[in-house]
Amino acid sequence: RTDDKLAAAVDSIGPLVGDGGSIRHIVADVTVEEQIAAAVEFASLPTGGLGILFANAGGSFHMGAIPDADVDALRATVDVNLIGTMLTIKAAVPAMRSNGGGSIVGMSSGAGAFPHRYLWAYGASKAGIDMLCRSAAEELGGDGIRVNSVQPGIVDDELMSFITAGGPLLDNYLDGMPLGRVGTVEDIAEAVRFLAGPESSWITGVNLAIDGGHHLRAGADYGLLFE
DSSP, rough: OHHHHHHHHHHGGGGGGGGTTHHHOOOOTTHHHHHHHHHHHHTTTTTTOOEEEEOOOOOOOOOSOGGGHHHHHHHHHHHHIIIIIHHHHHHHHHHHHHTTTTEEEOOOOOOGGGOOOOOOHHHHHHHHHHHHHHHHHHHGGGGEEEEEEEEEBBBBBBHHHHHHHHSSSHHHHTTTTTOOOOOOOOOOOHHHHHHHHHHGGOSSSSSSSSSGGGGGGGOBBBGGGGG
């Protein structure tokens, strides 16, 4: 949604693009169907087809106990995560059919696979993404379109730095991980690259945990932020 951030990303990634490749950007809000349709059309030019879609936009606008729920914040969370992903997939399907198939990867979360206390609104919206991706995988397989999702654990990025900087919640996360470390952006990117590429050509309908084994134990307790 922010032109300056997109332009900076293009500048950063540009030197990595090989001969014959190119990179461009377009501003869009995934909760606005007309904008995401325009973005997919932009990405499909000049070939008229689309090979890869990573539905990565998301956010959390609600945290707290269920009896104290802010309905507007809940709706905003579902809108950007679940509805936004659905609209993105919806817009991409015709272009992928024109391409003869493709790979869609949805951005879910470990919070959508097992409970994280007080993070239930975000978790419920992410669980919806997992079911959406499985349903789309079943429906679109005949078109040669594969659909999977990834379920990251705690990742040391700009959105989670208030946790990864240290404190009781980070300790709670680490206690729940057999591998005992937070994730990196590269950990997630490598998994998405695998699901997007030909190496995973016989994989569809998978919700892949990338969380240091966190899913084997208990979810994080976001109530620690309120103490």
